[in-house]
Amino acid sequence: KDERPKVLYIGHVPHGFYEEQMRGYFSQFGEVTRLRLSRNKKTGKSKHYAFVEFKHPEVAQIVAESMNGYLLFESVLKVRTMTEAECHPEMWKGANRKFKQVPWQKKAATQHDRERSADEQKARNSALLRGERRRRKKIADAGIEYDFP
Numbered sequence: 001k002d003e004r005p006k007v008l009y010i011g012h013v014p015h016g017f018y019e020e021q022m023r024g025y026f027s028q029f030g031e032v033t034r035l036r037l038s039r040n041k042k043t044g045k046s047k048h049y050a051f052v053e054f055k056h057p058e059v060a061q062i063v064a065e066s067m068n069g070y071l072l073f074e075s076v077l078k079v080r081t082m083t084e085a086e087c088h089p090e091m092w093k094g095a096n097r098k099f100k101q102v103p104w105q106k107k108a109a110t111q112h113d114r115e116r117s118a119d120e121q122k123a124r125n126s127a128l129l130r131g132e133r134r135r136r137k138k139i140a141d142a143g144i145e146y147d148f149p
Helices: 019-026 057-067 104-112 118-141
Strands: 006-011 032-039 046-054 078-081
Touching (some): 006 057, 019 046, 046 057, 057 078
Antiparallel strands (some): 006 046, 032 046
């Protein structure tokens, strides 16, 4: 008899059925050891599939049979047990913790607005001057007499 925990794949997870709700719902069947809802790294939105690991394999089998094709929030769940070969070592990365969205725009703004060192400022100014010279040359080559500071 195999006593290793069994993993379920849950597909077509509806919007609003997140980690906390999932854990509460699947805990009625038996002890959930790990749970991971797949999310988009950038936006934090659900990718609508999840992995749930039950402590006892019999419970996982019962859940897979009873929940496959179950209508939940206008979405029909697809639930199946996974084999050991299908379980990737990185599958549980970020499991059992609340998702925290990374503020990408704030990080980019901080990077962009940071104080520049003297060398960085000098390189930036020289690049701006090079571009300015190129622009003036193009205008002159086009036969336009235009002077600007």
